[in-house]
Amino acid sequence: MIIRIEDAADERIDVYARLTEHQLRSVLEPSRAVMIAESRFVIEAALERGMQPLSMLLDERHLASMGEVITQLPEEVPVYVATREVMSAITGFEVTRGYLCALRRPEPLALEEVLDGARRVAVLEGIVDVSNVGAIFRSAAALGVNAVLLAPGCADPYTRRALRVSMGCVLKVPWARLPKPWPAATRDVLHERGFVCAALALRDDAQTLDDPALKATDKLALFLGTEGTGLTKRALDACDTSVIIPMANGVDSLNVAAAAAIAFWELRVQ
Numbered sequence: 340m341i342i343r344i345e346d347a348a349d350e351r352i353d354v355y356a357r358l359t360e361h362q363l364r365s366v367l368e369p370s371r372a373v374m375i376a377e378s379r380f381v382i383e384a385a386l387e388r389g390m391q392p393l394s395m396l397l398d399e400r401h402l403a404s405m406g407e408v409i410t411q412l413p414e415e416v417p418v419y420v421a422t423r424e425v426m427s428a429i430t431g432f433e434v435t436r437g438y439l440c441a442l443r444r445p446e447p448l449a450l451e452e453v454l455d456g457a458r459r460v461a462v463l464e465g466i467v468d469v470s471n472v473g474a475i476f477r478s479a480a481a482l483g484v485n486a487v488l489l490a491p492g493c494a495d496p497y498t499r500r501a502l503r504v505s506m507g508c509v510l511k512v513p514w515a516r517l518p519k520p521w522p523a524a525t526r527d528v529l530h531e532r533g534f535v536c537a538a539l540a541l542r543d544d545a546q547t548l549d550d551p552a553l554k555a556t557d558k559l560a561l562f563l564g565t566e567g568t569g570l571t572k573r574a575l576d577a578c579d580t581s582v583i584i585p586m587a588n589g590v591d592s593l594n595v596a597a598a599a600a601i602a603f604w605e606l607r608v609q
Contacts, residue, residue: 384507398437457485465565473504474596545581
């Protein structure tokens, strides 16, 4: 069902224009929560995983090229088409690829669900930059991390930018929000499941990332901290060991997404 939009004030496209991320999450009514997928790649990844599309908004120049994707939508799902200028006015930003799709958010997974069968897990604390969250998910999917766990306060992986930066990998890697009290409850569950908890942190007693004993660990949960100050003391104290990336030229740290990618590769299951 193709519908042309001429006016950015059209109420039919409120989900793209006037709802905040908090409103999209619909905390009071989780069953009505919505996420916005930007880019064809992310939209296709969502549809492949059986997510429920609610509507699509396209730059008119891409209507023909998106024909194959549109045929995957139920007949009742509206496909709104607008000029690039109207799309920018609707969204308030320059739409990178000219494709947006509103979808129903999946039901959240429980911690125990995402840990089933996992051997490598990333645990994120205090990471609030959605681009970093998206990049970590992309690296996790590419480098064999089986699950991502998010401590209270981490950025929402289903935000538009996190989804786009992850290239849809937020939809491929199982993840869960962690319960309180943090981090005690998480540590206890991980230990019960046989995981060694390792903090990626600058500590005098830290193992280097290429330590053979560390790499041979059967089940490993890697804790990664906030962009500015790293892991909190209580998170560090909850871990069994600390890990550092050997560096040169006096550099002592990397962006958390870059550090995560290096650690995921080095600690992957052999």
